[in-house]
Amino acid sequence: MARWAKTNKFDGSEGQILKFPDSDGGIAGIGFGLGDNDNPLVWRALPSAVPPQACYLIDAALAPAQAALAALAWLLGSYSFTRYKSASEGADDKPRLVVPEGVDAADAGRIAEGVCLARDLINIPACDLGPEELAQAAHALAERYGADFNEIVGDALLDKNYPMIHAVGKGSVRPPRLIDFTWGEPDAPKLTLVGKGIVFDSGGLDLKPSSAMLLMKKDMGGAANVLGLAQMIMDAALPVRLRVLVPTAENAISGSAFRPGDVLQSRKGISVEIGNTDAEGRLVLADALTEADSEKPDMLIDLATLTGAARVALGAEIPPFFTDDAALAEDLYQHAENVSDPLWRLPLWKPYAKGLESKIATVNNVTDGGMAGAITAALFLRKFVTDTTGWVHCDIYGWNAAAGPGRPVGGEGQAIRAL
DSSP states (O other): OHHHHHHTTOOOOTTOEEEEEOTTSSEEEEEEOOTTOOOGGGGGGSTTTSOSSOEEOOOSOOOHHHHHHHHHHHHHHTOOOOTTSOTTTTOOOOOEEOOOTTOOHHHHHHHHHHHHHHHHHHHSOTTTOOHHHHHHHHHHHHHHTTOEEEEEETTHHHHTTOHHHHHHHTTSSSOOEEEEEEESOTTSOEEEEEEOEEEEEOOTTSOOOHHHHTTGGGGGHHHHHHHHHHHHHHHTTOSSEEEEEEEEEEEOOSTTSOOTTOEEEOTTSOEEEOSOTTOOHHHHHHHHHHHHHHTOOSEEEEEEOOOHHHHHHHOSSSOEEEOSOHHHHHHHHHHHHHTTOOOEEOOOOGGGGGGGOOSSSSEESSOSSSSSHHHHHHHHHHTTOOSOSSEEEEEOOOEESSOBTTBOSEEOOOSTTTO
16 A cells, blocks of 8 residues: 555645555545644545545544544535535435544534535525525524524514614615524523624625625625524533524615615614614624623624624634633633634724714714724624623634635635534
8 A cells, every 4th residue: 555655646745635446446445645734624625535425434543522523524525505506416426424433423413514504594695595585594493493483574673673773674675684583491591692694785875896796695694604503502402591683684775775974773772873884784783782682691692794804804714703701712712723613812902992983973883994893893893782791703704715625615604613
């Protein structure tokens, strides 16, 4: 085997693959290069690289945690989005993996299912995934696990005092809504998840250029990831009282769309001057966070594809997170490292909040300058979370812009394995 490897210049570089033949001309085994990478998720390159319709066994000495991540990597690497493919193109002939000894197959499966749910929802174009369809997906998930589901639709948002969700979505023919479901024992520790569900973001009257609109079906990536995380939690039967809130709308252009310079009232009672209609995600989140905060949950987590500034700061693969709780931040960072789902803490630098001041309202939804946009967006949200100490805001990208091993171009689950 060593001679065969040398002849084929197989040196174990990361992602390198070599098929070893048997005496009958078949495949006796496959060599896979890990290189210097100690991240077991490198294994996600294998499912698309090995012959399909076969079963494989990892013959490598892996620590239990590494083996679990390798099994998960295989599942994630087997993903493909086939909704718009023909039956033959989407045929399920993927290779299978023998679960490594000591690995909890059910746990790996539920994590992969949650990530793939997020990927699927993000990948569906806005023509087929509006607020109603997103609510249907959430309802199906809630029903699967026996959760109590509710939604507030269209003008009922005004009756129930969610004025900013209504304002953002009123320019679209597809009514906005607030998705709300709860699961678990009422006396268990309370965990609330809030996900931004803007199904398409034209920018509103502050219109985006066409190039910036191409990926805006993914602006509900926060909602998709929240639903994926909720699926993991409920499937694992974690001892929590889970509440999921998804404000969902389409930021469209019409005669009824909200305008730059408008002043909106919020559920919190804070008036918000609109400096830019393309900063709409923080508006719908603010109303939902106000409702979440009213229950004072033990932990409140929101996920949102909120700012381009976060990408400028950390790129597409490392979402920043914000929290006032230093101990929680350290625990989250360490767990993110352990499961290879990177996160990086950015500060809630209070002096920057001055940039959100308005001359005619309590606050503006944007600052005058272009600096520290991810931080000022988080500071805006912080104004609507006043009673919950365990709050975490994650500014995710939710998208693979370039194909990588086991990571096709398209929607991605971010932060939810770490959380």
